[in-house]
Amino acid sequence: MGDGQEAEVGVVRVEDRRSAPRRVLITGLSTYWGGRLAQALEQSEAVEAIVGVDNRDPTRELERTEFVRVGTQHALLRRIVEAAEIDTVVDSRLVVDSVTTSPRKAHENNVIGTMNILAACSGSSVRRFVFKSSAHYYGTAQDDPAFFTESMGRPHPPTTRIERDIVEAEATVRDFAEKSPHVTTTIMRFANVLGPDVRTSHTTLFSLPVVPTILGFDPRYQFVHEDDVVAALGHAVFADIPGIHNIAADGVLALTEVIDLLGKRWAPVLPPWGTGLTAAVLRRLGLRIPPEMLGQLRFGRGLDNRKLKATGFAYRYTTRETVIALAEYLRLYPVTRDVAEPFRYEREVEDFLRWSPHVKNPAYRSQPLLSTPEAEELSRLAAAHAERTGTPGGASSVEQAETLVRAARADEVERDAAVARASGRSNGQEQSPAAPMERYDDLEPGEVISLLGSLETGDLLALRDHERAASARPRILAAIDGVLARREAAKGA
Amino acid sequence: MPEAARTSLRVRDPEVPDIGARPGLPARRDDDMRPYLPGVEPERQLNDWGRSERVEGFMDRTLVDFFYHHWFRVEVEGIENVPATGGAMVVSNHSGALPPDAPMIAKAIKEEHPHPRPLNITVEHFFKGYPGFSMLIPKMGCVAAHPANVQRLLYDEQQLVLVFPEGRKGTEKLYKDRYRLRRFGRGGFVDAAMRARVPIVPVCVVGAEEAAPIFAHLTPLAKLTGLTYFPITPTFPHFGLLGMLGYLPAKFRIRFLEPFHFDAEGLNEDKALVQTVAQEIRARIQENVWEMVKKRKSVWFG
DSSP: OTTTOOOOTTOOOOOOTTOOOEEEEEESTTSHHHHHHHHHHHTOTTEEEEEEEESSOOSSOOSSOEEEEOOSOHHHHHHHHHHTTOOEEEEOOOOOOTTSSOHHHHHIIIIIHHHHHHHHHTTSSOOEEEEEEEGGGTOOOTTOOSSBOTTBOOSSOOOSHHHHHHHHHHHHHHHHHHHOTTSEEEEEEEOEEEOSSOOOHHHHHHHSSEEEEETTOOOEEOEEEHHHHHHHHHHHHHSOOOEEEEEOOSOOEEHHHHHHHTTOEEEEEEOSSSHHHHHHHHHHHTOOOOHHHHHHHHHBOOBOOHHHHHTTOOOSOOHHHHHHHHHHHHHHHHHHTTTSOOOOOOHHHHHHHHHOTTOOOGGGSSSOSOOHHHHHHHHHHHHHHHHHHOOOOOSSHHHHHHHHHHHHHHHHHHHHHHHHHHHHHTTTSOOOOOOSSTTGGGSOHHHHHHHHTTSOHHHHHHHHHHHHHTTOOHHHHHHHHHHHHHHHHHHHO | OOGGGOOOSSOOSOBOOOTTOOTTSOOOOGGGGGGGSOOOOTTOSBOTTOOBHHHHHHHIIIIIHHIIIIISOOEEEOGGGSOSSSOEEEEEOOOOSSOSHHHHHHHHHHHHOSSOOOEEEEEOTHHHHSTTHHHHTGGGTEEEOOHHHHHIIIIISOOEEEEOTTTHHHHTOOGGGTTOOOOOTTSHHHHHHHHHTOOEEEEEEESHHHHSOOOEEOHHHHHHHTOSOOEEOSSTTTTOGGGGGOOOOOOOEEEEOOOBOOOSTTGGGOHHHHHHHHHHHHHHHHHHHHHHHHHOSOTTTO
C-alpha cells in the first residue's frame, strides 16, 4: 500500500528511541483507539507497564496490558495512578461521533469524564498527559480558512452537541495544562479517520452503493489513516510534545475525488436548503447522517498538519492513500465478511494465563518476549553455567533458554542455601543476605522487576531480604510483594 | 449578510495561545514550517485548495480565450512588473456584475508573462456557501479571502494572489460611479503582504466598467435569492442567468504598475504605516485609471 509498507492491522510499531521507560495508563481501553494504542505500546520495550481502564470489557486482544474495570471515578483512578506509579496518561475516550451513543451519555463521557480523569492526574506522579481530541473542535463554517492551524480559535460558537462537548472538554484540559506546568500536556486534534479496520459514520456513508451529496457542493475532505492515528498517539507518549497538534494526512481531496477513488457513484440527493430536514427523514429510513457530518458535506474542512511533522512525526499514508486503503477493503469485504470472529474478552482465561503457576509455555507467560537487558542477563547466566558444567545448549532456542533458566535457578537455590547456612552460623551479627548474583545491585529496577515472574517463591523471599538490606528500592520491594501476593491468591483459589 | 460573515483580510478571529508554551522559551515561529508542506501527488486532479487543472484548462481554452482575444481584445502594459518567482500580491480595481476583470488579469499573466504562473483569485466567503458556486469557484482557482489563506499562499507556497481591496463595494457600484475607486477596505491586504514579506503589484483595469455596467439594484430579489446583490444590467435579469455572462464588447486595457516592496520583518505592526501604504496604492491605481481613461479615444475600440 502506498509506499509498499506492510499494512498489518493491529501492529503499529511506535518509535521509542531516546526515551526513558514509560509507565502508561490508558483511559478508555475498550474504545477502538485505546485497544489499538495498547497493542502498539505492548510492542515497545521502552514501555514498562501498561494499565488500561474502562467500564466495558476490552475489545482487542492484549498481551501484557493490565485491564482494570473502572469508570472515571477520580478517587479510584487516583489510587491506580499512585499504586502503579503511572507517569503517562493517554485519554482515548472522547466520543466524536454522535451516532454511536446518546447525547447525554456522550456529554457525560466527554466533559464529566475528562474532568474526573484530570482530577485523578493533578498533583500525582503523572508527567505526561495526552488527550485525544477531534478536528470537530473547529467546526465547519462558511468563513473558515482553508487550513486550520492549532492557534486558530473557532470563528463561531459550536452548533452541534458533539462540537460543544469537545470545546468544553478541551477547555478543561487547557485549564489543567495551565495549572500543572510540570506535566507535558498534549492535545491531539484528529481529522476524520478512515481505514480497513475502523468503523465510522464516514465508512457507513462510503459503503453505500451510491454516495449522497448536497446539491451544488463539493466540499474539501481530509482524512487520516487509522495506523497513523495510533502512531501519532504513540509518538506523543515518547516524544515530549506539549501543546495542541493537528493530526491529518497530507493532501486535501474534494468529496467527488474521494468517491471516484472508491470507485463509487455520487448522487446530489440532499437539497442545499432544508438539508437537516432531509437528513431527519433519512434517519427514519435507516441512514444516520450525524449533524456534524452535514456541516462537512457542505463546507468541508482542511487542517494544517505541519506542527506535528516538525516534531519528527512522519505520516505513513496521504489522504489519497488512506482512501485507497478503504477502497481496497470495501472491495474485499463481500468475500471476507464472515471469516474473522470478533475478539471476546474472557476475564477468567486472561487471569489464568497471566497468574497461574501451571502456565508453563513461555508463549503464554505474562512476559512473553525477552527484552534486551533480560536477554543479556540470560546469556551471562548461560555462559557461567556452561563454564561450570561444560554442556552446550539444547536443540531449539526456547528449550535451550528453558534449560538455562532452570540451571541458573538451581545454581541460585544452591547459593541461597549456602547463604542460609552461613548466616545461620554467624547468628547475631548484622549481615545482609548475599546478593542473588554478581552485580545484582547494578541492575535497573525495571530489569529486576521483569525477571521476578520467573523466580520461585523461595527465591523471591530471599531476594526480598537482600533488597531490603542492600539498596531497598521501593519499586522492587513493591513488585516482589505483588508477585508473592498474587501467588498466595492463586493458591487460595 | 451578517457582519461576522463579511470577507476581509483583516485578522479578525482572536488567536488562541497554544497551551504548554513554557515561560522563557520563545514560541515556535511559523517560519520553519515551510519544509513540512505536503508534497505533490501527480495522480491527483485537484490540488489541496480544490483547484482543478482540468476545469480551469477547459475554461481557459474556451470561454476565457474567446473573451480575452476576440471580445475584449485585451492589451497589456508593464507585465514585467509581475515577479517571475516568489510570492506576490496583485491588487486591482474591481467592477462589473459578474466581474470579468479577474479572469482577464489571470489570462494576461498566462499569455504575456515570460514565466506564466497560476494566479489565485481571492473571492468572498459568500461563494463557499452558495450552492453551485461553491462547487465551481474553487476549481477555477479561486480562494476565499481569509487572512490565513493569503498568508499560506503568499508566504508558505510563494504563489501569486490577486486581491480586490474594494470587495463588494467595487462590484455593486453603479454605472454612474464608474472608475471612481471605493474605499480600499481597512488596509488588510497591505497587512497581509507585509506579514508575508512579499511585494504588492498594483494593477489598473480599464474597460470592465463598460463591459458589465449596473444600472440599478433590486434589493428585495437579492434577499429572496440569498445572493449578495441582484443587479440590472443590459442583459440581466431578462436574459436569465446566462445574461450574467452577456458582457458588452468594450476594449480592455490592463496596466501592471511598479511593485511596492516590503522586505523588512514586522512592518505590519505599524498600523499607521499600513494605512498610509494602502492609501498610497489606492491613489496610484486611481491616477493611472484616470490617465488611461483620458487617453482612450473610444470605449469599444480603444
